[in-house]
Amino acid sequence: MLHLTLFSIFGLICVAGAINLLVQRHPINSALSLVVVMGSLAAEYLLLGAEFVAAIQVIVYAGAVMVLFIFVIMLLNAGEEERTRGSRVAVLFGVPGMLIGSLLVAWVLVEHSGTQAVAPGALPGPPKTIGWLLFHDYLLPFEITSVLVLIAIMGAVVLASPPQSIQQKREG
Amino acid sequence: MVPLSYYLVLSGILFACGVTGFLIKRNIISIFLSIELMLNGVNLSFVAFAAQWKALSGQVFVFFVMVVAAAEAAVGLAIIIAVYRTRETLNVDQVNLLKL
Numbered sequence: 238m239l240h241l242t243l244f245s246i247f248g249l250i251c252v253a254g255a256i257n258l259l260v261q262r263h264p265i266n267s268a269l270s271l272v273v274v275m276g277s278l279a280a281e282y283l284l285l286g287a288e289f290v291a292a293i294q295v296i297v298y299a300g301a302v303m304v305l306f307i308f309v310i311m312l313l314n315a316g317e318e319e320r321t322r323g324s325r326v327a328v329l330f331g332v333p334g335m336l337i338g339s340l341l342v343a344w345v346l347v348e349h350s351g352t353q354a355v356a357p358g359a360l361p362g363p364p365k366t367i368g369w370l371l372f373h374d375y376l377l378p379f380e381i382t383s384v385l386v387l388i389a390i391m392g393a394v395v396l397a398s399p400p401q402s403i404q405q406k407r408e409g
Numbered sequence: 410m411v412p413l414s415y416y417l418v419l420s421g422i423l424f425a426c427g428v429t430g431f432l433i434k435r436n437i438i439s440i441f442l443s444i445e446l447m448l449n450g451v452n453l454s455f456v457a458f459a460a461q462w463k464a465l466s467g468q469v470f471v472f473f474v475m476v477v478a479a480a481e482a483a484v485g486l487a488i489i490i491a492v493y494r495t496r497e498t499l500n501v502d503q504v505n506l507l508k509l
Contacts (some may be wrong), residue, residue: 255423264438274449285456287468287471289468298475313438346414350417371469395487397486
């Protein structure tokens with residue numbers, strides 16, 4: 238019962254943050270509501286027993302990635318976005334269609350999927366076990382992601398550095 | 410005890426919010442934030458299925474998804490800076506030429 242209560246509380250915070258992300262017009266407000274979503278998702282991971290994932294969710298996602306986002310928003314001095322009016326067909330057919338479709342999917346998932354209840358902390362994911370898996374069974378993917386991150390760093394530096402003409406102007 | 414389906418529905422809601430934001434937002438940074446929201450929704454279903462099938466591989470995959478998302482954020486934000494430098498706008502409606 239306590240598990241369900243905690244799940245509902247953090248799930249509601251999560252959905253509220255996601256909807257706030259859509260409603261807010263200033264990117265910095267959207268970014269901060271995404272931090273709320275990520276924090277409550279970390280709590281959901283803890284409820285599932287995934288301690289390692291919850292920790293890196295907070296450290297990497299809510300910490301590093303969001304700081305990068307907020308840096309860029311402030312660097313570019315992004316203002317409020319202009320609203321454009323969508324097509325009327327999309328509102329007439331898209332919104333009811335999406336509602337019906339998602340309700341159908343939710344109904345099938347809840348009533349007819351035959352899934353069992355997940356106990357709190359059902360599958361403890363201690364960092365030791367995850368690390369063993371990562372450096373034993375998944376060693377090759379791990380090494381490939383390290384190459385990917387290296388390429389991403391170099392790509393980011395190349396893309397974000399000012400173009401040649403501006404550099405020459407600064408030097409000369 | 411929470412059924413697995415509740416977690417899947419929550420993950421679906423988050424993913425749907427991400428898709429909606431991707432479609433209706435006009436600011437390029439907000440669109441990027443919506444993509445991150447979609448990735449988070451997928452991560453939740455990974456962890457929920459890992460708990461359901463008693464397989465820790467699901468959590469290792471979440472780790473990989475996070476690494477790829479971080480790399481994507483770094484490159485994507487660099488692209489946004491480059492776009493802003495040449496076009497002086499963040500509105501995707503005004504970014505409609507491949508070459509200036």
